[in-house]
Amino acid sequence: MKRFPWMIVAIVASLFAASSCAGSDGQSVDPLGRLIALQEPIFPRANGIDTWEVVVCRVPVGITDPLYAPIDDRMSDDASAIVDSLAPVSDYFQRWSGDRYDVRFVAAESEVSILTTETSEQCVERALAASSPDAEGVLVVADAQHDMDQEGGRGTPGTVCVAECSAKVTGRAVYVGAADFMGDREAGVPLDLVEHELGHALDWPHSGMSIGSLKKGSYDSPYDLMSNSAASWQSNPSLRDGPGILVVDLLSVGWITREQVEVWRPRDRQRSVHVVSRSSSNTEDSKMIVVPVDENSFFTLEFVSADGDDSFHTDGFVIAHRIEIRGGSGFDRRQFVVSPELRAGDTWTTDDVEIRIESIDGTNATLTLTAR
Numbered sequence: 135m136k137r138f139p140w141m142i143v144a145i146v147a148s149l150f151a152a153s154s155c156a157g158s159d160g161q162s163v164d165p166l167g168r169l170i171a172l173q174e175p176i177f178p179r180a181n182g183i184d185t186w187e188v189v190v191c192r193v194p195v196g197i198t199d200p201l202y203a204p205i206d207d208r209m210s211d212d213a214s215a216i217v218d219s220l221a222p223v224s225d226y227f228q229r230w231s232g233d234r235y236d237v238r239f240v241a242a243e244s245e246v247s248i249l250t251t252e253t254s255e256q257c258v259e260r261a262l263a264a265s266s267p268d269a270e271g272v273l274v275v276a277d278a279q280h281d282m283d284q285e286g287g288r289g290t291p292g293t294v295c296v297a298e299c300s301a302k303v304t305g306r307a308v309y310v311g312a313a314d315f316m317g318d319r320e321a322g323v324p325l326d327l328v329e330h331e332l333g334h335a336l337d338w339p340h341s342g343m344s345i346g347s348l349k350k351g352s353y354d355s356p357y358d359l360m361s362n363s364a365a366s367w368q369s370n371p372s373l374r375d376g377p378g379i380l381v382v383d384l385l386s387v388g389w390i391t392r393e394q395v396e397v398w399r400p401r402d403r404q405r406s407v408h409v410v411s412r413s414s415s416n417t418e419d420s421k422m423i424v425v426p427v428d429e430n431s432f433f434t435l436e437f438v439s440a441d442g443d444d445s446f447h448t449d450g451f452v453i454a455h456r457i458e459i460r461g462g463s464g465f466d467r468r469q470f471v472v473s474p475e476l477r478a479g480d481t482w483t484t485d486d487v488e489i490r491i492e493s494i495d496g497t498n499a500t501l502t503l504t505a506r
């Protein structure tokens with residue numbers, strides 16, 4: 135299905151190139167350009183200081199909202215204690231943004247509460263209504279735990295911020311249940327859920343191990359904060375943060391430049407490409423290879439080294455995803471694994487290109503791409 139439109143586009147591109155400047159990209163499809171154009175409004179929020187107000191929502195015993203577990207236990211932490219627990223979240227985003235994103239947490243002056251007949255929606259509404267004009271996001275932590283079969287939390291970027299970026303105006307919010315703040319404090323608070331929901335507030339979508347998982351709402355990939363965010367500490371309990379972040383998401387908020395993406399074109403015939411690990415602080419070398427499919431779809435290849443937030447993997451590997459831009463937001467984008475854990479000597483093919491992993495060392499992966 136996808137080979138046919140690609141062939142048409144390739145022919146148009148070569149005709150255009152013949153009648154224009156040599157070396158022009160002509161009419162080549164540019165899904166990356168479309169992705170960046172769509173996501174540019176989020177760049178200011180993801181670069182620089184982003185202030186979040188932390189608000190506790192008191193949930194009464196006997197609450198009827200089925201989101202909550204029917205138990206009497208309640209979290210004792212107040213907003214200041216939660217702010218203290220969240221310091222590693224700022225560090226996590228500082229690492230992955232290369233010091234571009236500085237998320238700061240401030241305790242709200244007062245708490246909010248709901249009635250037994252109300253829901254978590256009212257927690258968020260009241261926290262937003264009471265928030266200070268300086269807060270660009272509101273992080274609401276209910277003092278009650280969610281039931282086992284319910285979501286852990288949710289996050290939204292709110293409306294596009296033009297002149298006025300306060301959460302009160304945009305509705306930008308994250309909401310989580312109390313479970314992570316009521317566990318064994320010796321081990322520390324697991325922070326992957328808050329990090330995942332803050333990812334949604336940067337307009338990042340979920341990813342999955344297949345298109346089927348995504349459609350079922352099963353976020354089962356251990357390779358992405360925006361999928362099974364608990365994968366790292368489930369594998370190594372001393373880890374508290376989520377796994378690493380897909381490079382396409384780093385690009386979508388301006389944490390890597392477009393110059394750090396290698397785009398493969400059919401006319402390339404054969405190319406050897408080096409990519410550095412996605413966790414690398416290197417701001418010049420390539421971090422991702424993109425194989426365009428059409429105006430809205432592309433494949434990505436990135437190198438995951440077994441260090442830092444990805445240290446729960448036994449060794450490094452290259453991973454391939456398919457990305458499909460949909461709708462008008464990043465959240466609608468589909469991102470799913472098409473080939474997990476490629477190691478030296480492995481090959482993976484699309485209709486148009488064969489990709490061979492030539493070598494992997496601690497910091498680099500070398501791949502050869504050959505037109506088919």
Ligand SMILES: [Zn+2]
Nearest residue numbers: 330331334340
């Ligand atoms: Zn989510």
